[in-house]
Amino acid sequence: MKRNITSRLSMFTFVTIALAILFAVESCNKAQLDEIKSPSTVTKPDSSATIVKGKEIILVPDKDGRLVVDGSVYKAGDVLSLKGTFSAVVFNNLKGAAGNPIIVKNASGTVAKIGNPSWSGGSWATALSFVNCHYVKAGGEKSKADFVIEGSTQAGREAYFNLTLSQHTDNFEINNVTIHNGGTGIWAKTDPVKGDQTTYYPNSYMENLLIHDVSISGTNNEAFYIGHTALYWNLTANVPYYGDPSGFTGGQEYVQPIKWRNVKIYNNDVSKGGADGIQTAAIDKLEIYNNTVTSWGGQHNSGHNGGILIGGRITNSNVHDNYVHDGWGELIQFYGSGEN
Numbered sequence: 285m286k287r288n289i290t291s292r293l294s295m296f297t298f299v300t301i302a303l304a305i306l307f308a309v310e311s312c313n314k315a316q317l318d319e320i321k322s323p324s325t326v327t328k329p330d331s332s333a334t335i336v337k338g339k340e341i342i343l344v345p346d347k348d349g350r351l352v353v354d355g356s357v358y359k360a361g362d363v364l365s366l367k368g369t370f371s372a373v374v375f376n377n378l379k380g381a382a383g384n385p386i387i388v389k390n391a392s393g394t395v396a397k398i399g400n401p402s403w404s405g406g407s408w409a410t411a412l413s414f415v416n417c418h419y420v421k422a423g424g425e426k427s428k429a430d431f432v433i434e435g436s437t438q439a440g441r442e443a444y445f446n447l448t449l450s451q452h453t454d455n456f457e458i459n460n461v462t463i464h465n466g467g468t469g470i471w472a473k474t475d476p477v478k479g480d481q482t483t484y485y486p487n488s489y490m491e492n493l494l495i496h497d498v499s500i501s502g503t504n505n506e507a508f509y510i511g512h513t514a515l516y517w518n519l520t521a522n523v524p525y526y527g528d529p530s531g532f533t534g535g536q537e538y539v540q541p542i543k544w545r546n547v548k549i550y551n552n553d554v555s556k557g558g559a560d561g562i563q564t565a566a567i568d569k570l571e572i573y574n575n576t577v578t579s580w581g582g583q584h585n586s587g588h589n590g591g592i593l594i595g596g597r598i599t600n601s602n603v604h605d606n607y608v609h610d611g612w613g614e615l616i617q618f619y620g621s622g623e624n
Contacts, residue, residue: 380419435466565595581612589613
């Protein structure tokens with residue numbers, strides 16, 4: 285995530301010290317946090333939805349350890365159980381229903397292992413990818429130990445992604461997952477595409493994302509990268525633009541990326557990362573709570589050093605009851621809009 289350090293400093297002159305002190309006082313009592321067992325504000329399934337139990341399909345890797353799935357053949361309520369060790373898994377076009385998601389999990393009695401610790405460049409740079417998927421729940425059947433993603437440990441691993449949600453993937457729940465190493469832990473956004481009006485804000489939103497009971501450690505970059513960080517996107521050059529519209533290049537086309545709406549990140553453990561711990565941007569209605577973030581900012585890069593970062597284009601945010609300690613940089617950074 286690229287940011288202008290000068291603007292960072294001017295913003296933080298007024299708020300950083302106060303926020304950091306308040307955050308430390310309110311958030312660092314671990315004993316109190318341990319008393320909070322479950323969230324009271326999590327979106328509940330639509331009780332009016334007709335829940336139809338689907339079939340269970342056991343999915344195994346090919347001879348190269350890969351699995352590419354055409355999700356259009358599956359229906360709401362189906363259970364896709366991963367059995368074995370996978371170097372890469374790609375799900376395309378899964379479509380469950382409100383209150384009746386498609387479930388992606390480990391096969392019962394086994395541990396699903398995904399990722400390529402030996403990756404050092406080239407293709408297959410993502411361990412687990414969901415493309416244009418809707419109403420899906422992914423993670424371990426019973427615990428975080430059931431569903432393990434092992435990212436690259438090699439040179440160039442900053443380009444490796446452990447788990448990604450892309451191309452409008454939404455109405456998604458991630459829970460009971462363990463992620464080690466690699467570049468970025470969980471990455472969830474949609475890039476603007478020239479000629480596709482649905483990828484331009486405010487023409488559409490990505491709705492409803494829950495991430496909870498996940499452990500992420502040892503990532504080279506951000507553990508969580510949720511929402512698009514570019515203020516604008518130059519469709520002509522296909523690059524992000526972070527400045528004021530007055531700096532647009534004449535004759536080139538700019539749009540804003542679409543936003544998430546209704547995101548909750550809770551009960552997660554983040555540690556030993558190279559950049560920000562939990563980084564968010566471009567979200568309306570965001571709640572981050574009951575997370576433990578420690579030992580972030582290992583790169584010692586002043587542009588990537590927030591324990592929890594509430595980024596630009598965020599409205600209606602609520603960050604509370606997190607335990608953030610012993611990292612390099614700032615406990616919390618706030619760039620979001622001030623309303624509500």
